[in-house]
Amino acid sequence: MPGLSVVILAAGKGKRMCSDLPKVLHPLAGRPLLSHVVDVALGLHARQTLVVYGHGGESLLERMQGLTVSWVEQSEQLGTGHAVAQAMPQVPDDDTVLVLYGDVPLVNPDTLKRLVALTGPDRLALVSVALNNPLGYGRMLRDADGRVTGVVEEKDATPAQAAVREVNTGIMAAPAAALRQWLSALGNENAQGEYYLTDVVAMAVDDGFSIQTVNPTSPEEVVGINDRVQLAELERRVQRRQAEELMLAGVTLADPARVDIRGEVSAGKDVFIDVNVVLEGRIRLGDGVAIGPNNYLKNTEVASGTQILPNCVIEDSFIGPASRLGPFSRLRPEVHLVERVHIGNFVELKKSRVDAGSKINHLSYVGDTQVGSLVNVGAGTITCNYDGANKHKTVIGDRAFIGSDTQLIAPVTVGEGATIGAGSTITRDVPPGELTLSRSPQTTVTGWKRPEKKK
Ligand code: UD1
Ligand code: CA
Numbered sequence: 001m002p003g004l005s006v007v008i009l010a011a012g013k014g015k016r017m018c019s020d021l022p023k024v025l026h027p028l029a030g031r032p033l034l035s036h037v038v039d040v041a042l043g044l045h046a047r048q049t050l051v052v053y054g055h056g057g058e059s060l061l062e063r064m065q066g067l068t069v070s071w072v073e074q075s076e077q078l079g080t081g082h083a084v085a086q087a088m089p090q091v092p093d094d095d096t097v098l099v100l101y102g103d104v105p106l107v108n109p110d111t112l113k114r115l116v117a118l119t120g121p122d123r124l125a126l127v128s129v130a131l132n133n134p135l136g137y138g139r140m141l142r143d144a145d146g147r148v149t150g151v152v153e154e155k156d157a158t159p160a161q162a163a164v165r166e167v168n169t170g171i172m173a174a175p176a177a178a179l180r181q182w183l184s185a186l187g188n189e190n191a192q193g194e195y196y197l198t199d200v201v202a203m204a205v206d207d208g209f210s211i212q213t214v215n216p217t218s219p220e221e222v223v224g225i226n227d228r229v230q231l232a233e234l235e236r237r238v239q240r241r242q243a244e245e246l247m248l249a250g251v252t253l254a255d256p257a258r259v260d261i262r263g264e265v266s267a268g269k270d271v272f273i274d275v276n277v278v279l280e281g282r283i284r285l286g287d288g289v290a291i292g293p294n295n296y297l298k299n300t301e302v303a304s305g306t307q308i309l310p311n312c313v314i315e316d317s318f319i320g321p322a323s324r325l326g327p328f329s330r331l332r333p334e335v336h337l338v339e340r341v342h343i344g345n346f347v348e349l350k351k352s353r354v355d356a357g358s359k360i361n362h363l364s365y366v367g368d369t370q371v372g373s374l375v376n377v378g379a380g381t382i383t384c385n386y387d388g389a390n391k392h393k394t395v396i397g398d399r400a401f402i403g404s405d406t407q408l409i410a411p412v413t414v415g416e417g418a419t420i421g422a423g424s425t426i427t428r429d430v431p432p433g434e435l436t437l438s439r440s441p442q443t444t445v446t447g448w449k450r451p452e453k454k455k
Pocket of ligand 2: 224
């Protein structure tokens with residue numbers, strides 16, 4: 001929006017979090033609280049978005065780098081009014097200023113657009129909401145005609161004021177020139193010794209401004225996070241909403257309360273997700289994918305018809321169609337399973353490609369490897385890819401059969417259709433089509449007696 005400057009307050013320490021991490025970096029649905037607010041702000045296409053930071057500044061800038069926002073330092077946290085004042089030198093007089101809070105993560109863009117639309121040269125607008133439990137919030141004060149006369153913080157409220165259920169959400173829009181003046185006139189004679197942004201409301205009333213209030217579309221969009229109990233409550237609400245979105249898009253969830261989505265999930269038709277599944281980052285699930293209980297997937301695509309059995313950990317990988325994984329498989333980054341691949345229990349894969357129809361069903365480590373199609377890798381196979389200094393590649397040709405308990409000392413190539421006898425340590429390339437094995441000859445010592453215990 002032309003002429004709109006958004007100011008996001010994120011400098012507070014968040015004492016009530018009892019944390020070394022700045023409050024606004026605590027994650028909600030896998031992303032810092034502040035990211036949620038910044039995303040909404042950027043969606044408004046404002047002329048500029050200014051983030052006021054202070055406490056934990058360095059870690060904040062590091063974690064949030066690359067965002068198209070301007071950073072304004074508030075070196076001492078003297079209150080919300082003082083925080084907004086730090087950003088004002090960058091705001092031209094005829095802009096509208098929209099104030100958002102870094103600890104109010106779920107603000108809705110439509111509410112904000114309605115708010116900004118109500119602001120004018122003699123109008124200040126606030127988002128307020130009536131809560132059954134207004135504890136901790138500033139209360140809206142109104143005169144007998146229902147006109148807003150000010151906002152009082154809970155710690156400064158008389159018992160009668162504290163009984164008011166309509167609260168200030170903190171979200172406010174005001175014309176810049178007037179706001180600048182009010183901010184410069186703020187005092188800090190109050191219970192917290194802070195320069196309260198909320199005091200500008202009474203100043204605006206004195207200057208003949210009309211105070212407009214807007215209700216949020218739903219109360220959760222204005223929930224402020226001050227402690228970890230509130231954070232956990234909001235997390236559950238976000239998770240519930242995401243779960244509902246998935247179900248309405250055609251996914252069956254065994255229990256919507258036991259799936260956590262910490263990122264973005266896109267799913268085809270008739271996907272089934274069992275209990276205790278965590279989906280992180282970017283996840284794509286094709287039609288008919290079934291994910292069993294206790295699975296963790298991060299930045300992974302699972303193509304149609306594939307089954308993930310219980311207890312797998314899968315990261316940065318692609319699992320092609322009609323495949324089967326688990327139980328207890330571990331896919332580390334950069335695994336590409338082409339199609340109809342079976343990966344079984346206690347199999348770890350890393351940076352490897354497995355072509356169509358191949359099977360690695362039991363107790364194996366396969367890393368930096370290219371496995372052809374229709375290959376069978378026997379139980380206990382290990383690609384020895386690391387010599388203590390460097391990583392080396394293993395290549396296994398189509399239709400090869402790797403006997404159980406084989407060590408493939410990389411770099412090494414196994415030819416197409418080769419068979420490796422069980423228990424082999426393979427140190428040189430294996431020719432195609434032949435049986436290769438390395439095995440010490442079996443001997444029997446006839447008449448040998450087990451030692452007996454001394455009397
Ligand atoms: C504030 C409002 C209160 C409202 C509530 C809604 C004031 C005085 N009170 O109270 O009316 O009901 O939000 O959630 O505004 N911050 C800074 N610099 C500072 C102080 C705070 O950047 O010097 C930031 C914090 O990081 C936070 C936000 O401002 O993101 C709000 O501060 P907080 O101390 O949490 O205010 P509340 O007591 O919740
Ligand atoms: Ca707060």
